[in-house]
Amino acid sequence: MKIKVGNKGNIKVLLAFKDEKIANIDSKLKNYIEEKKLFNGKKGEIFTDIGPNANNIAIVGLGEKEKLDGQVLRIAAFNLAKKLASLKVESANIEIREIENFTQNEIIHLLSEGLLQSEYVFDEYKTDKEEIFEVEYNFNIDSQIEEAEENIKLAKDIIEGVFIARDLVNIPSIDMYPETLANNAKSILEKVGVEVEVLGKKEIEDLNMKAFLAVAEGSDKEPKFIIMKYLPNQDQKPLTFVGKGLTYDSGGYALKSPNGMVTMKSDMGGAASVIGAMYSIAKTKLNQNVVAVVAACENMISGRAYKNGDIVSSMKGTTIEIINTDAEGRVTLADSIYYAATKIDSAAVIDLATLTGACVVGLGDFTTGLVTNNQELCDNLVSASKVAGEYLWQLPVQEELRDMLKGKNADLTNSTGRMGGAITAGLFLENFVEGKPWVHMDIAGPAFAESAYNYIPAGGTGIPVKTLYLLAKNFNK
Known part of the structure; x- marks a missing residue:
């Protein structure tokens, strides 16, 4: 798995709290999600619209804002990584948003940890090894880039x-x-x-x-x-x-x-x-x-x-x-x-x-x-x-x-x-x-x-x- 800092990736990843109005997505998709109740931001919930004719977006649920802790961010990133690997997504662009009581570097460290946790497998004694599809993740930030890279390495x-x-x-x-x-x-x-x-x-x-x-x-x-x-x-x-x-x-x-x-x-x-x-x-x-x-x-x-x-x-x-x-x-x-x-x-x-x-x-x-x-x-x-x-x-x-x-x-x-x-x-x-x-x-x-x-x-x-x-x-x- 590659985790980097940069504005690259085949799909856009957004973080959303429970019952939060989702910004930065196509209005038709937004209305469709709300009408069909396809996503409400529950802890660990993942919505994806990925494919040749799709919006190529993933939305990750963080649950209730007042209950957010580091464990929620780890689990959210873990679930995201499992989902995108199963869909054979080659790269993703995670938009890092402001979250109360968390610094940008803390968010990046916790998300990195959750992403990395998804790669563990113990199959040393199996003749048929589990294939791990490698996804590249990019954290989209505008500042503190060097500190972010240090936190990614620390998590690894x-x-x-x-x-x-x-x-x-x-x-x-x-x-x-x-x-x-x-x-x-x-x-x-x-x-x-x-x-x-x-x-x-x-x-x-x-x-x-x-x-x-x-x-x-x-x-x-x-x-x-x-x-x-x-x-x-x-x-x-x-x-x-x-x-x-x-x-x-x-x-x-x-x-x-x-x-x-x-x-x-x-x-x-x-x-x-x-x-x-x-x-x-x-x-x-x-x-x-x-x-x-x-x-x-x-x-x-x-x-x-x-x-x-x-x-x-x-x-x-x-x-x-x-x-x-x-x-x-x-x-x-x-x-x-x-x-x-x-x-x-x-x-x-x-x-x-x-x-x-x-x-x-x-x-x-x-x-x-x-x-x-x-x-x-x-x-x-x-x-x-x-x-x-x-x-x-x-x-x-x-x-x-x-x-x-x-x-x-x-x-x-x-x-x-x-x-x-x-x-x-x-x-x-x-x-x-x-x-x-x-x-x-x-x-x-x-x-x-x-x-x-x-x-x-x-x-x-x-x-x-x-x-x-x-x-x-x-x-x-």
């Missing part, structure tokens, strides 16, 4: 990171395991200037990451600890992302059902998102130090696998009673987060994980649940998510929930049962942040979609790459 760089995360999640576990995840991180990130270090089992043992190793022990695939560093500033503490990297989760001896295992390639959605975010951060040359770490392994069954009732230690030395081997993500994250807090001089730590079904039950498929020890950091993350069009919700914390994590035979228990499970999972991780400003993101719902919605495809979604990027962009401002 961010969406590339989103697509990287989607691809990593969508590759099945037969091909995506700790070694290949690490190799992908190196090949994707090193070309944009991110330093990537991969630790093998011996080096993980030297770090005393006993919790991580306990989960990994049941698999024949060697665990990998992936450290990604983007450090443009010499004297700045980094913002650190910690992504859950379970490349497959069978549940271990708390075995999942067949249906429950089908999508478990997605249990490394946190790892995929931090890799995608690191790509966009480096590609756009943000002036912010950022580090990301991933403990990559599989949770499998074998004679070596850890079992329900086991007690394991951790890098910190805290002991963990394993009540449920299917609550493995928090066990690997315990060592990952402790590494981020102690081996990296992190200014703040954000961990993200497809952690609990409880979060999906409580918040639904589209919303990330948050647990934090630092309200300012959490507020900044939520603010970033609102700009990104990704949904976050802070979960309530009470001291009684912390008490539930005390183990009967060890320092901590890895599972407190169903009630408040998303919160107690986050509070379990709090024991390993060593007082660093921290937010836990439970992305179990939004990281993987059973079916497409808005501009999000079925499968890996790339959520919350955009939120992480925007948090990093504004971290020291």
